[in-house]
Amino acid sequence: xxxxxxxFELPAELIAQHPAAxxxxxRLLQVAADGLHDLRFTDLxxxxxxxxxxVFNDTRVLRARLFGSKATGGRFEALIERVIGEHEALAQLxxxxxxxxxxxxxxxxxxxxxxxxxxxxxxxxxxxxxxxVLDREGRLPLPPYIEHAPGTxxxxxxxxxxxxxxGSVAAPTAGLHFDEALLERLRAQGVNTAFVTLHVxxxxxxxxxxxxxxxxxxxxxxxSVPSETAAAIAQTRRSGKRVVAVGTTSLRTLESAACGTGxxxxxxxxxTQLFITPGYRFRVVDRLITNFHLPKSTLLMLVxxxxxxxxxxxxxxxxxxxxxxxxxxxxxxxxxRDDSTGPDGQ
Numbered sequence: 001x002x003x004x005x006x007x008f009e010l011p012a013e014l015i016a017q018h019p020a021a022x023x024x025x026x027r028l029l030q031v032a033a034d035g036l037h038d039l040r041f042t043d044l045x046x047x048x049x050x051x052x053x054x055v056f057n058d059t060r061v062l063r064a065r066l067f068g069s070k071a072t073g074g075r076f077e078a079l080i081e082r083v084i085g086e087h088e089a090l091a092q093l094x095x096x097x098x099x100x101x102x103x104x105x106x107x108x109x110x111x112x113x114x115x116x117x118x119x120x121x122x123x124x125x126x127x128x129x130x131x132x133v134l135d136r137e138g139r140l141p142l143p144p145y146i147e148h149a150p151g152t153x154x155x156x157x158x159x160x161x162x163x164x165x166x167g168s169v170a171a172p173t174a175g176l177h178f179d180e181a182l183l184e185r186l187r188a189q190g191v192n193t194a195f196v197t198l199h200v201x202x203x204x205x206x207x208x209x210x211x212x213x214x215x216x217x218x219x220x221x222x223x224s225v226p227s228e229t230a231a232a233i234a235q236t237r238r239s240g241k242r243v244v245a246v247g248t249t250s251l252r253t254l255e256s257a258a259c260g261t262g263x264x265x266x267x268x269x270x271x272t273q274l275f276i277t278p279g280y281r282f283r284v285v286d287r288l289i290t291n292f293h294l295p296k297s298t299l300l301m302l303v304x305x306x307x308x309x310x311x312x313x314x315x316x317x318x319x320x321x322x323x324x325x326x327x328x329x330x331x332x333x334x335x336x337r338d339d340s341t342g343p344d345g346q
Contacts, residue, residue, distance in 0.1 A: 001278055003211045005309075006300045008316055015145055016329035019157045023179040027324055027331040031307055031315045033339075038322065041177045041332055044289075050190025051241035053232055057172040057249045058195040060163035062131070063138030068107035070095070076105055079141060080134065081121050081202050082222070083167060089130045090121040092202055107137050131166055141169050143328050144205060145294075158328070167199035167222070173328045174247035174289045194232040196253040198223040198272075208296055218273040218298065223253040230257075230267040233284065237263045242286040248299050251285050251306070252276070258283040276302040278309055281341060288335045292319060292326040308338040 020026050028044065030037040039047075048054075064080040077094040084090060093099065099114045105124065110133065115123040126133055140150040140158060150158070160175035161183075187193065203219025210216050233254075236243055243263070245251035256272035257265040263284050275298060288306055293299040304312045315333065324331045 001213060001301075001309075003208055003213060003296055006297070006304065007295050008313075008320075010295060010320065010326060014320065014323065014326050014330075016325040016327060016331075017146055017148060018153075019176065019329045020325075023157075023161070023177055024182050026177050028177075029315060029319055029324065029331070029333045031311060031333055032336045036315055036318050042182065044182070044334070045185050045189050045191070047334060048186065048189070048191045048244065049241065051192065051236065051239050052244055053192045053194055053236040053241065054186065054244050054246055055194050055196060055229065055233075055250045055254060056160070056162055056175055056178075056246045057198050057253065058160075058162055058164050059168040059172060059197050059199050059249070060166040061140065061159055061168045061171050062166055063134045063140055064169040065139040065141045066091075066107055066134070066137060067139070068105055068111070070099060071104040071106060078105065078124075079169060079202050080130070080138075081169065082199065083130045084123075086129050087126045088115075089124050089126065090118055091124055092120070093122050107133075109137065141202075143170060145327055146329065162195070165197045165199075167197070169202050170200040170204050171328065172198075172200065172247040172249045173291050174250075174332060176328075177289075177332050178246075192232060192236070194226075194229040196223065196225050196229055196250055196257075198249045198253045200249055204299075208298060213275075213277055213301070216275060216298075218275040220271045220273050221252075222269070222271055223256060224269040225253065225257045225265055225267050227267040230265050234264055243284055244287040244289065245285045246289050248288070248290055248302050251288055251302070254284040255282060276305050278305045280305045282306065282337060286337055288337070290333055290335065291328065291330055292316070292324060292333065294327065303333075303335060305341060306337055307335040308341075311338070 024041045026041045028039040028041045066078040079092045081090045103114045105112050110127045112124040112126045142150050256274045259266045
């Protein structure tokens with residue numbers, strides 16, 4: 001398939017600029033083999049059965065945007081892509097003139113040295129621990145389609161309630177719909193939960209620049225699958241229940257860690273550049289909870305691979321007609337996997 005196959009017209013007013021008043025107040029579109037069903041996110045427990053396993057990404061969004069000046073006087077903006085050591089990070093830099101290796105970047109209290117160019121990023125060595133600097137000096141990196149500056153509400157709402165491992169520059173947004181009360185309802189119902197970690201990089205917002213999708217290369221992201229999660233998936237498989245990924249980041253982690261065709265995963269840490277397009281054979285995930293994605297984005301390609309191209313096209317037409325809210329602060333979908341895309345499909 002080609003990039004133009006994943007384009008659609010989206011009215012600008014449907015791009016959510018702020019979250020719903022309460023996390024669970026969002027709408028939920030069920031995309032199933034028997035059609036489309038308009039629900040509320042609080043209806044989710046009715047769609048799950050005891051023994052099903054929800055897999056969440058517990059990454060925590062960094063205050064990853066830094067502003068300051070070069071030692072020579074010019075201003076800069078840095079977006080931390082990845083923390084690679086206690087005092088080192090890779091960053092995108094917006095500057096009038098590219099810095100030279102060895103030059104200094106300064107912010108209010110302290111700074112960093114430019115070590116080298118690393119592809120589209122710059123490797124920086126901080127005077128202090130990177131996470132400490134970001135907590136003190138950084139700003140929340142809201143997505144480019146959210147037009148307001150981050151405020152106090154965003155500091156809380158652009159973070160899942162279970163976030164615990166700092167490292168992302170963007171939230172795993174499907175998880176933003178869950179609050180503690182809903183999680184407790186699900187556990188009381190017998191729905192199991194497990195966690196993975198995938199640190200979302202700034203590349204998640206980079207557009208696909210080639211029409212021929214076979215030429216596109218995904219940015220690398222670091223992930224980790226705890227042994228407890230691998231064991232929970234194995235138990236879910238033995239009991240004949242479903243593995244439900246909360247968000248495309250959880251899905252990409254599980255599919256990247258898949259071992260064989262039995263629906264199991266390897267525990268451990270690695271990097272993934274997995275690019276999922278229609279034709280991909282899913283090995284682990286049975287259902288997916290996700291938000292509505294950008295036109296021509298790799299995430300739209302992923303959900304089309306998972307639920308079926310025509311089914312997703314119909315779902316997006318319906319969502320636009322019914323005025324669903326799109327993107328990070330928008331509404332959600334729950335997708336059943338197209339039977340032909342799983343390990344037993346033909």
